[in-house]
Amino acid sequence: MKCSRRSFLKKGLGSAIAASLPLSSFKFLSPAEARAAVGDPAVRWGFLINTYKCTGCGFCVKACKKENKVPYDLPVTRTWVERYVVTRDGEAHIDSPAGGRDGYTDPKIEGKEIAAEEITKAFFVPKLCNQCQNPACVQVCPVGATFQTEDGVVLVDRTWCIGCGYCIMACPYGVRFFHPVYKVAEKCTFCYHRITKGMKSACVQACPFGARQIGDLKDPDDPVTRAILTQRVAVLKDEYGTKPQVFYIGLDENVR
Amino acid sequence: MKNHVLRPLFAAMALVALILTARALMVPSDFGVHGKSFTYNFYRAGAVSDWKNFPVSYKGGGSCVECHDENAESLAASRHQIIQCENCHGPARNHPEDPETLTINRSRDLCLRCHADLPYPGSLRSELPAIDPGEHNPGEACVECHNPHNPNLEDME
Amino acid sequence: MLDQLATNGHLIAHGMDWTIKEGFVYPNEFIYWSIQIVLYPYMTGLVAGAFVLSSLYHVFGQQDLKDMARFSLVFSLALLPVAMMPLLMHLQQPLRGIEVLFTPHFTSAISAFGIIFTTYSIIVLSEIWFVYRTYFVEQARALKGKSGVANTFMRGLYTVLSLGAWDLGEAAVAKDKKAIKILAGIGIPVACFLHGYAGFIFGSVKANALWMSPLMPVIFIMSAVVSGIALCMLTYIVIMEWKKFTTTLAKGRGDDSVKLIKGAEIDVISKTSRYLIGFLIAAITLELLDLIFRGYTAMKSWDILRSVMYGKDFINIFVLQYGFGNLIPFILLILPRLTIRRTALALVLVLFGVFMMRWNVVIGGQAFSLSFAGYMHYVMPIIPHNIETFKEGLGGALLVGITPFVLFWLINKVTPSLRFNN
Numbered sequence: 001m002k003c004s005r006r007s008f009l010k011k012g013l014g015s016a017i018a019a020s021l022p023l024s025s026f027k028f029l030s031p032a033e034a035r036a037a038v039g040d041p042a043v044r045w046g047f048l049i050n051t052y053k054c055t056g057c058g059f060c061v062k063a064c065k066k067e068n069k070v071p072y073d074l075p076v077t078r079t080w081v082e083r084y085v086v087t088r089d090g091e092a093h094i095d096s097p098a099g100g101r102d103g104y105t106d107p108k109i110e111g112k113e114i115a116a117e118e119i120t121k122a123f124f125v126p127k128l129c130n131q132c133q134n135p136a137c138v139q140v141c142p143v144g145a146t147f148q149t150e151d152g153v154v155l156v157d158r159t160w161c162i163g164c165g166y167c168i169m170a171c172p173y174g175v176r177f178f179h180p181v182y183k184v185a186e187k188c189t190f191c192y193h194r195i196t197k198g199m200k201s202a203c204v205q206a207c208p209f210g211a212r213q214i215g216d217l218k219d220p221d222d223p224v225t226r227a228i229l230t231q232r233v234a235v236l237k238d239e240y241g242t243k244p245q246v247f248y249i250g251l252d253e254n255v256r
Numbered sequence: 257m258k259n260h261v262l263r264p265l266f267a268a269m270a271l272v273a274l275i276l277t278a279r280a281l282m283v284p285s286d287f288g289v290h291g292k293s294f295t296y297n298f299y300r301a302g303a304v305s306d307w308k309n310f311p312v313s314y315k316g317g318g319s320c321v322e323c324h325d326e327n328a329e330s331l332a333a334s335r336h337q338i339i340q341c342e343n344c345h346g347p348a349r350n351h352p353e354d355p356e357t358l359t360i361n362r363s364r365d366l367c368l369r370c371h372a373d374l375p376y377p378g379s380l381r382s383e384l385p386a387i388d389p390g391e392h393n394p395g396e397a398c399v400e401c402h403n404p405h406n407p408n409l410e411d412m413e
Numbered sequence: 414m415l416d417q418l419a420t421n422g423h424l425i426a427h428g429m430d431w432t433i434k435e436g437f438v439y440p441n442e443f444i445y446w447s448i449q450i451v452l453y454p455y456m457t458g459l460v461a462g463a464f465v466l467s468s469l470y471h472v473f474g475q476q477d478l479k480d481m482a483r484f485s486l487v488f489s490l491a492l493l494p495v496a497m498m499p500l501l502m503h504l505q506q507p508l509r510g511i512e513v514l515f516t517p518h519f520t521s522a523i524s525a526f527g528i529i530f531t532t533y534s535i536i537v538l539s540e541i542w543f544v545y546r547t548y549f550v551e552q553a554r555a556l557k558g559k560s561g562v563a564n565t566f567m568r569g570l571y572t573v574l575s576l577g578a579w580d581l582g583e584a585a586v587a588k589d590k591k592a593i594k595i596l597a598g599i600g601i602p603v604a605c606f607l608h609g610y611a612g613f614i615f616g617s618v619k620a621n622a623l624w625m626s627p628l629m630p631v632i633f634i635m636s637a638v639v640s641g642i643a644l645c646m647l648t649y650i651v652i653m654e655w656k657k658f659t660t661t662l663a664k665g666r667g668d669d670s671v672k673l674i675k676g677a678e679i680d681v682i683s684k685t686s687r688y689l690i691g692f693l694i695a696a697i698t699l700e701l702l703d704l705i706f707r708g709y710t711a712m713k714s715w716d717i718l719r720s721v722m723y724g725k726d727f728i729n730i731f732v733l734q735y736g737f738g739n740l741i742p743f744i745l746l747i748l749p750r751l752t753i754r755r756t757a758l759a760l761v762l763v764l765f766g767v768f769m770m771r772w773n774v775v776i777g778g779q780a781f782s783l784s785f786a787g788y789m790h791y792v793m794p795i796i797p798h799n800i801e802t803f804k805e806g807l808g809g810a811l812l813v814g815i816t817p818f819v820l821f822w823l824i825n826k827v828t829p830s831l832r833f834n835n
Contacts (some may be wrong), residue, residue, distance in 0.1 A: 018776035038290040038304050055381040057369040061344045066347050067313045076426040090635040099440040103369030116763050122376035138296050139642045143524035147299035157303035163505020165445040166523055174621035176429040183505040193310035202314045208338040240619055256784035260578035261588050264539035279515045295520045
């Protein structure tokens, strides 16, 4: 009697566990379906920025904010443009008013007049999420609300983010912020909704000078990949070991 | 009565069971490791399609040409052809249904984004045709004199 | 420019209300972790410290801590929910906080919180149950047959709390004692882990030049124990003084019972303060080691760190934290002929010092931009004008500060921790 009761319990417990598993976990996805669900592993999205070509017009920032519905009049932004002006004394004057959203029309930096003849070099540096290969922000998310897709883009699940801000703290590049409307962590997605439809990211499309380019790093014939492979490029803050996938042509030691 | 020592343990187990039940009910079924690593690929698979379904606002010049071919032709001959229509005309969204008309930005500030003089050696900016906004007809809208679709100074009326 | 942007529309970006930027700071950088995150390790530290103090008696049989042990155990229970409170209050989506238990992402230091915290709570609750089981049973039996709503309620409560374990035989009570010892033993590493990992949350953020240090968890544990002991001692003093005061009123100044209380008080305090001094020395040593090491190795970030430590935050770090918070109480405690009043002053300063340490880590870590070319200042909102400025300002801080005492008062009604069975 005792023995049979035990075996009954065992069986009952087993079937109870099986029943509690969601049915969908047994559903098999076709390879195409699986790819569509979590991104295409045959693609690795990467970005190339040519700082020589950037004129600081800020159309990229404007387009990004409107495309991705980031409140236009708030200082937070998914992408921004920094201005670096180096003077004869070796000092670098840096600013990014409103993230460069309205372009750069004033030669003054932080209210300071800088004489043209004092300037030895000056340039603009667009910034956006580096979609790191080893994203520190994803590592620290306590609930799995931010993640890396199979094609290498780091996204935030707006329905699951608890808004602790740990990812914001962990990003060495300062690209993350809280979305003022949705109250969850927000960041550049490379315009995932566009690139997966064969379009360019909004900032890339808006740039008149081709300073921003997006491409597939797994395709050696992609213009972006070819440029990265043939030219001298650099990434931001490689000392953190995050392996950024946004590459820069003409990066200066003054760039932060 | 002998095993009263284990009672807090039973209470704790009941608590754990409660949490696990709630977990089974509240966590979406597509939550899990989708990819190689738990570190970077632990998420709800549906979040990817959520982002894919985000609406596109900037449709790109290609979609404008379909109807506005005359503007496209004039622009194609000018140096401004590198500028996307939507940079000045605003995002098309679902135009012509929604919005029916686009609001054109004719402001001076828009032109100054590129054409305010900044003496920056080594940057493409210093190679663009530029004015000093404080000297060159201050306060006037550029489009009063210049045609943005054909900015060539020699063609100015 | 920022002010102009800020006034447009009702929306605000989180952090705008209390962050002042100076120099070149990335556009998305704000003080995202403010007063609540200062309070979080502070409160967790108090919990861990209080528990370690009580365990010193239960596990290592430090008889001199006997009276303190029971009190600090109950007090650590009162502090438990409060360790979680600041975390919940700072979440942008507090209702989703439970997800930490549902889909824990263990590569994150925060994800362990749910599990460690739950485990720790269970240990503390179980230990208290074993300590008070006899009392629960006695109370339930004593209240049997007494009429009145309050009595019926209390009897019901004690009956539930006894979990049906009515046996008060010698063997059963001996088992309780053994269980207490085991739980206190398990509790010490768990308490240290609970707090050490709070240090790990900061120490593992490689993007932050000030936080990233393997010493961070150890420093946090040491200062946690310091603050926990200090708070227990201080609360103990306040309660004993009150008791003395009421006894004096009832029986007169010269009564023997007043002297008895006074004698017991100074005895407990002087013994406990020895442990406090020990942990204080360990905490200061580690913090100074960290500071010296940063200066000596002088990595890329040292320039901006130095300008924050020796410039902008000099008063906060060297005067308030090390001076008032460590050095002065240390001297006060080691000088001979310790009095209650002097101890109380030293304890207040120690608590303040540990708070300043948390402040200087959390706020100080965000005082400089990731660009290393700019600074941010946290201006704590005093008068809130929306829910955010309440939560991340003085109001939220006070709420968190007051709650443990309210809870202690409530819990103490059920499990009296201040009786003296001499």
